[in-house]
Amino acid sequence: MSVDTTPQAPATPSPAAANNMSRLAFRMRDYGIVAALVIIVIALSLSTDTFLTSGNLVNLLDQTAVLGLLATGATICIISGVFDLTASATLALSAIVGVQVGRVTDVYVGFAAAVLAGALLGFITGTVVVRSGVNSFVGTLATSLVYRGLAVMVTGGAIVYPLTQYAESFGVLTWPSLFGLTSATIMFVVVVAVLAVIVSRTTFGRRLYAVGGNAEAARLSGIRVGSIHVTAFMISGVCSALAGLILASRAGSAQSTMATGMELTAIAAAVVGGTSILGGEGAVWRAIVGALLLTLIGNGFNLLGWDTIYQQVLQGLLILFAVTMDRWLRKRTR
């Protein structure tokens, strides 16, 4: 037992080096899920001739748009500490509003009405959750039933179409546009980029994370927790409405059963991307990575021509692979 040993300086690396190393470790930790995505992309490019064709890539992004938008809305809600289970019901109801308003005015006015409806429905969902103080999972589940029910009432359970003279312009979102991508893809990319900037660069974004991470600390820091939540729901509502327009534009119609159950796929995409369901952590880009991964796995199947019998099993395994890799990289730097 050494009593009174002279101090020995610990062999710490120089502060600058240590700093760089910790930054690097940080990056690895952050981008594990991206590595998983890249691995799957490489595997698909090597094993098929068709994957890396521009046609397939355009198609892939177009397929990702709907899930990507919903996952972005889900991610923003989850970051702030709430779940939005109304996403797919809001999607259907806003799309129906869009078609119906379009019938009496004009396609584009209809589109705008759909987006407004999404924002309004989000506002209502948020207000219900905040005012009632009910857990958001239960509160939005109930609200989503109301929205679906309203969709059935408005349509009488039937499919709604735009007027025939508008049918073609109603399909605008499926048209090719910049760089040969579909208009839906362009809209998706623009909206998501704007939301990513809002979440990562604005004071609202900072408050969003704080509210989700520790609502009481946020409140005592002078943040209006309730209005942050309502805003998160409104953003989610707008994302749903846009996703609804893409689906309606593709189908040339809208109906009350649109995208049923897709709110859960959206939450799954958010979580696969690496957003913590505990709140206070996550990012919009993660939603996109998650949505891409899920879409890619489906897409790969078609290209590889594998028997669809195995599809679900393999899909599940690939998701496990991706999230395990993410966790493993994070853990190593803890």
Add this chain to the structure above:
Amino acid sequence: MSTQKAPSIAVRGVGKSYSGVTVLHDIDLDIAPGEVHGLVGENGAGKSTLLKILGGAIKADAGTLSFDGEQVSIGSPRDAIGHGISLISQEGALVPALSVLDNVFLARWSHRGGLVSARADRKRLTGLLETTGFSVDPDVRVDTLPIGVQQQVEILRALARGARVIAMDEPTAVLAEHEKENLLALIRRLAASGTTIILVSHFLEEVLSVADRITVLRDGALIRTGPAAETSPRALVGHMVGREIDVLYPDPRPVPDGSPVVLAARGLRRGLVDGVDLEVRSGEILGIAGLVGSGRTETLRLLFGADRPTAGVVEVDGVALTSNTPRAAMAAGVAMVPESRKEQGLVMQRSVAENVALSSLSGRRSGPFVKRPAEKTAVGEISKSVDIRAANPESPIETLSGGNQQKALFAKWLLRDPKVLLIDEPTRGVDVAAKTQIHHLITGLAADGMAVVCVSSEIEELLALSHRVLVLRHGRPVGEYPRGTTPEVVVAAAFGDHSQGETS
């Protein structure tokens, strides 16, 4: 109290680093059975890290642990409990929604034929309460208990698990004066009955009075282990910081005559708080003393609007607050450093910089955007002035040591440049040197005209810092004492014994 004898512990070459930053380096330490071993060091020295390694909460990167000469591997808290080691952590580890009884026997409930037998547990708990001298209602939810009692529940749990080694990380930081005495007495009794205690604390006198030997850590290295009898607070501080320093509380500058009243409260009421009036002038530091449950923290929360008073008004600069919300108080220039950094103060998973910037976001924005360079500068400056030691301001604040988290919480509110600063336990978990730094900071702010209201369960600290001390009892002011009053007088007033005190 335990059936088995405590082992002799040998730590050899233990090291730990986080993403390339060494936080513990080549620690060799022997702890004898039944010893009270003090562990001291600056904030971030690695004390909690060492305890967590012993308690199985984290794994060391290097080194070995032996018990009675036999090498053991502790990979999880479960392993540690199996070896008779219990860790009472800095943050507390109770299940809030469970009862005292369930927490004490957590995951080790007595059972009969697969069913949990509450009756057997109740009997065991009664036995434990007798040996410890605690009195706790077994059936209340632990989150309704004051923090001092919650800690007793953790100690009961350690004993219920048959712990032969109990490692306590700053157990007295959250306790009131007399509770501290009780805990120290219990530590002595446990040690006398053969339990080994490892005690981390920033209260050096306390460590000196209870420990057999004391180890000093600095920057992750073990500097010295020696008998407590052969050292002094001054010598310990010297080892902790690596040079001789004077630990002297600064005197606050006298409040200038005619200095205006900045903060006033009249007839504040809610729950415990039963009619509090107070006035604080610019440049004045008002201390609030009282026992646990006297309504100190609650009063501070009412002043800030954290809770809505059922009666009474709060005025800033003679103007009543428009509404009783933190936002309104903040708009009027009031800031509050809350009691608990984990629950009320910090967003643990966010970065140090984000936390420090959080309450003053609107001050540094262009349109909706955060002005990041301005934020970086502001956070950098304030972190320097309160001496936050973080490898990287972008790392999550939960990776900071407890004391550095406290400094960050302080920094967050100072960034708002408030007129009135309400502080609940300003130096909880802060090391000796940093504590004087914070005191200098507070007296400096007051000298520049800030009005400060400070609650602290450390009477000495409160008396050293304040111009005036207001004593609360059962939610009512029972006396007001000028600077220079002795601690005994204030404590007597807090207990409701006025024979010694003079009410002004």
